[in-house]
Amino acid sequence: MPKSIIVLLLLGFTAGPGAVADDYDREDALALSQxxxxxxxxxHVLRSTDxxxxxxxxxxxxxxxxxMIYTSCHHVCPTITRNLGTAVDIAREALGDDAFSVITVxxxxxxxxxxxxxxxxxxxxxxxxxWRFLSGDATSISALSRDLGFQFYPSPKGFDHLTQTSVLxxxxxxxxxxxxxxxxxxxxxxxxxxxxxxTPREAGVIEHWVGKxxxxxxxxxxxxxxxxxxxxxxxxxxxxILCLTAIAIFILREWRRER
Numbered sequence: 319m320p321k322s323i324i325v326l327l328l329l330g331f332t333a334g335p336g337a338v339a340d341d342y343d344r345e346d347a348l349a350l351s352q353x354x355x356x357x358x359x360x361x362h363v364l365r366s367t368d369x370x371x372x373x374x375x376x377x378x379x380x381x382x383x384x385x386m387i388y389t390s391c392h393h394v395c396p397t398i399t400r401n402l403g404t405a406v407d408i409a410r411e412a413l414g415d416d417a418f419s420v421i422t423v424x425x426x427x428x429x430x431x432x433x434x435x436x437x438x439x440x441x442x443x444x445x446x447x448x449w450r451f452l453s454g455d456a457t458s459i460s461a462l463s464r465d466l467g468f469q470f471y472p473s474p475k476g477f478d479h480l481t482q483t484s485v486l487x488x489x490x491x492x493x494x495x496x497x498x499x500x501x502x503x504x505x506x507x508x509x510x511x512x513x514x515x516x517t518p519r520e521a522g523v524i525e526h527w528v529g530k531x532x533x534x535x536x537x538x539x540x541x542x543x544x545x546x547x548x549x550x551x552x553x554x555x556x557x558x559i560l561c562l563t564a565i566a567i568f569i570l571r572e573w574r575r576e577r
Contacts, residue, residue: 347469347480351495354467359384359490362462364423364452367436372452374421374462374490381418381493381513382486383506386468388426388477389438397499398481399442405506406446408544412507412536417514420449425470426477427459466492485509503543511536 361375374382385402387395399422406420424430424438435451444451454462463470470479483501485494494509515536 348497350469351467351480351482351497354465354484354492355495357465357467357492359465359486359492360461361490362454362458362465364454364458364462365432367432367439367451369432372450377419377421378490379488380416381488381510382490383418383420383510384466384484384486385420385422386425386463386466386470386479386482387422387438388470388479389424389430389434390426391476394481394499396442398483398501399438399444401499401501402483402506403442403444403446405501405503406449408503409507409510410446411544413510413514416448418448418510420446422449422451423459423462424451424453425459425463425468425479427454427456467495485513487513 359374361373364372364374366372383402383406385398387398389395402420402422409418422435422439422444424435430438430453432453435453439451462468466482466484468480468482468484470477472478481497481499483496483506484492485496485506487493493513496505
């Protein structure tokens with residue numbers, strides 16, 4: 319099966335009730351979303367649930383997960399948030415509570431006020447540190463959506479939109495797009511794991527190699543549905559190093575003996 323067809327089958331497209339399918343081109347939406355990869359998200363100013371201005375640049379320095387929803391949606395968007403919450407819990411267990419941030423943004427700017435976003439979070443029982451629920455005006459929502467490659471269109475009973483969750487790196491660059499209502503934990507944790515543990519050499523040799531070990535040894539256990547640190551990988555690497563060292567010593571001794 320061609321790769322493009324497989325991607326489209328995995329694409330989470332949400333059509334608002336009563337919408338006409340021809341009003342929305344799924345392939346164009348996916349292409350726009352994928353084109354945003356590697357693109358920097360601007361320092362847009364949104365509103366927190368207390369009504370205060372919130373700059374996205376304040377979240378720089380660690381990975382950021384962005385979910386776009388609208389609060390008057392009564393089925394798909396709440397399901398997305400609930401499933402994202404499950405994946406976020408698993409990611410926090412594996413990477414640390416403060417390893418990354420999450421924002422849920424209401425894109426229906428005329429309706430999704432700070433108070434509506436507060437109620438939306440309360441109804442979903444989201445009380446996680448570093449997870450913020452934000453709203454904005456027409457200008458900021460339009461600019462943020464464009465940077466993320468996120469499309470939405472009004473329909474008779476809501477909006478047609480791509481069910482897209484974006485992962486940004488510490489510099490605010492779009493690193494990965496996740497599609498679908500059902501968010502499989504590895505689809506979120508793996509890109510976050512790469513961003514959190516893949517420490518550059520400039521940060522320090524020891525920190526770099528510790529991060530590498532964590533990157534390769536933190537693995538998903540499908541039986542428990544959680545991540546764990548696989549010590550067997552460390553032992554395998556250690557035994558391998560010992561074997562290579564023993565072989566090198568043997569070759570060196572034989573070479574000296576021949577001399």
